[in-house]
Amino acid sequence: MKKDFECTQESYAREILREKGLKSTVQRLAVVHVLHTSGKSLSVGEIHDGVKGILGTTGLATIYRTLEMFEDLGIVKRLHFPDGGRGYAFSQGDHVHHMVCVDCKGVFDFPECPVENFDYASVEKQGFIVRDHFVQLFGQCEKCAEAA
Amino acid sequence: MKKDFECTQESYAREILREKGLKSTVQRLAVVHVLHTSGKSLSVGEIHDGVKGILGTTGLATIYRTLEMFEDLGIVKRLHFPDGGRGYAFSQGDHVHHMVCVDCKGVFDFPECPVENFDYASVEKQGFIVRDHFVQLFGQCEKCAEAA
DNA sequence: GAGCTAATTGAAAATCATTCTCATTTAACA
DNA sequence: TGTTAAATGAGAATGATTTTCAATTAGCTC
Secondary structure: OOOOOOOHHHHHHHHHHHHOOOOOOHHHHHHHHHHHHHOEOEOHHHHHHHHHHHHOOOOHHHHHHHHHHHHHHOOEEEEEOOOOOEEEEEOOOOOOEEEEEOOOOEEEEEOOOOOOOOOOHHHHOOOOEEEEEEEEEEEEOHHHHHHO | OOOOOOOHHHHHHHHHHHHOOOOOOHHHHHHHHHHHHHOEOEOHHHHHHHHHHHHOOOOHHHHHHHHHHHHHHOOEEEEEOOOOOEEEEEOOOOOOEEEEEOOOOEEEEEOOOOOOOOOOHHHHOOOOEEEEEEEEEEEEOHHHHHHO
16 A cells, blocks of 8 residues: 655654554555645545545545544644634644634644643632643734735 | 513623624523523533423524524634534623533633733744634533532 | 514525444454 | 454435525514
């Protein structure tokens, strides 16, 4: 099978898959490749198209299965758009937030956590225990800001 | 028509609707009532059921239309759950974040913005302009933490 | 309060997204 | 190279959301 798209990100995915006893199929590696090289957030359909471009044919169900699994493994992150749409972005590393360009859907990592040093006093006063958070920034990348 | 559920939140919605030249229908006010009195995040189906409980019969399309519109008006906020599910929460006021109990789906407002004072230097260095953000906290409310 | 009008609703069909099933294929390892 | 459990593909099934259009209604005006 074609593996001419192998690069750092595919190796990274391979390793995580092997650690968990999961198979590194061409479909899975193609999903990583498509997401990573696009550099932006893609819909399920766009990912499907991208993978079909590499492998010729691929079942849509496989894309769904792969994305769900990759999300659990922390390889991709699901993003939510104000219009209700969803996108997936490659997400190497554990705790990364994303900044999304609303024009080109470009995704840019954001290593510092904006919420990390936040004082949860007002919430904790009510008895809550904060366990996790979802943070996503919206804006414009340099290119799109200039074009506007 | 039954309006015995009128209270502060319904008046609030009425006012916003009137400002925008939109009609305060019983269906719309019932959606506000259901969401507000539940105190938690509800799915579209749960909201539909709640409204049917008040009005007898209501079209599902109306619920969808109302929620979309209320989201634009800032009356409700769409929440996203790790499992992919979506929920809607009543959201009086402009810039409120939410903390959601993963057990009971209870929603608690969070007036301080965790992102407000964050230093966007690393992102701005790349030429980005941050325009908006989505922040959602997950955890356990007092009740559910004790029950666990 | 009755009439007018544009906005809104309801019901069902249409569309779109996601999951499931099961026979076939394949990656990983011996 | 053979074995085997995991993964895939194709399409059916399910579920979520949107659209359509005739009927209804809220918000005016008088």
